[in-house]
Amino acid sequence: MSKPRILVARSVFPETIARLQAHFDVETNQDDRGWSKAELIDKLKDKQGAFTTGSERIDAEVLAACPELKICANMAVGYNNFDVDAMTAKGVLATNAPDVLTETTADFGFALLMATARRITESEHFLRAGKWQKWSYDMFAGAEVHGSTLGIIGMGRIGQGIAKRGAHGFGMKVVYHNRSRLDAALEAECKAAYVGKEELLKTADHVVLVVPYSAASHHTIGAPELAMMKPTATLVNIARGGIVDDVALAAALRDKRIAAAGLDVFEGEPKVHPDLLTVPNVVLTPHIASATIPTRRAMADLAADNLIGFLVHGKPLTPLNPAVLGGK
Numbered sequence: 001m002s003k004p005r006i007l008v009a010r011s012v013f014p015e016t017i018a019r020l021q022a023h024f025d026v027e028t029n030q031d032d033r034g035w036s037k038a039e040l041i042d043k044l045k046d047k048q049g050a051f052t053t054g055s056e057r058i059d060a061e062v063l064a065a066c067p068e069l070k071i072c073a074n075m076a077v078g079y080n081n082f083d084v085d086a087m088t089a090k091g092v093l094a095t096n097a098p099d100v101l102t103e104t105t106a107d108f109g110f111a112l113l114m115a116t117a118r119r120i121t122e123s124e125h126f127l128r129a130g131k132w133q134k135w136s137y138d139m140f141a142g143a144e145v146h147g148s149t150l151g152i153i154g155m156g157r158i159g160q161g162i163a164k165r166g167a168h169g170f171g172m173k174v175v176y177h178n179r180s181r182l183d184a185a186l187e188a189e190c191k192a193a194y195v196g197k198e199e200l201l202k203t204a205d206h207v208v209l210v211v212p213y214s215a216a217s218h219h220t221i222g223a224p225e226l227a228m229m230k231p232t233a234t235l236v237n238i239a240r241g242g243i244v245d246d247v248a249l250a251a252a253l254r255d256k257r258i259a260a261a262g263l264d265v266f267e268g269e270p271k272v273h274p275d276l277l278t279v280p281n282v283v284l285t286p287h288i289a290s291a292t293i294p295t296r297r298a299m300a301d302l303a304a305d306n307l308i309g310f311l312v313h314g315k316p317l318t319p320l321n322p323a324v325l326g327g328k
């Protein structure tokens, strides 16, 4: 019997490809060429499965052109590159890679918060540029982290990880806002208090965004929200580009309406809005919050396990639209 055909849309670990090859006919992209939508469709149109990352948009147009497709397995916890409703309507399973990146991503969120509050990259640029002539009492004075108020918007697993680091490691007072309130036991574990979004923005010294992207969360932070924040506050976005209005943020940073921002994700990435590149009080990283080799391996393994689980054994591990399974 011939093996199912799958497409691995981006470069991944050779070991992941080898695992997949044991079960499937695999077309790879180990040169990591950026495909246009037409190229993606051309490569996917005769495949039953796709190994995707957040970069490949799977929408109604792609689905209409790929009638054999049964599953798209994302090597990412976020899945806003999938039109899940269109996938469900076409009977195509969507899977993501939750849990395996939670702690690593929470570590990074905290690293970005620390770097932003304590002006690490700005001061390093100053030093590298040969501008450091003498010590002075207020040179690169930043914001306190320990004992300050941490506001988390989006209290899923990663948000909870950041809350625990802040509350238990740094003695921070933690407030959070989320679509739904955590149960009391989880709130106690995270030492976090539920507040409205406006109260959070007005009271937090550091605001961290970990909310999934959707039409409803587009520009969760725009000019009105930035205006509510303290002028001494920092903003950290490790969620998705589009959660923050980058133009409004660059203006707020330029005018010192907030103190600083740390951004791992951008609207229209990998392009970064030029205004963000010209303000000094922002720490910029290229969407690397889950980037450690063990974690990226675990994410790749989970995406591969979903493909094998579903196409070979009929049992995916982390389905996003399990309704599809009923009909298979």
Ligand code: GLV
Residues within 6 Å of the ligand: 054, 075, 076, 077, 078, 079, 101, 290
């Ligand atoms: C990364 O952004 C992910 O969603 O896993």
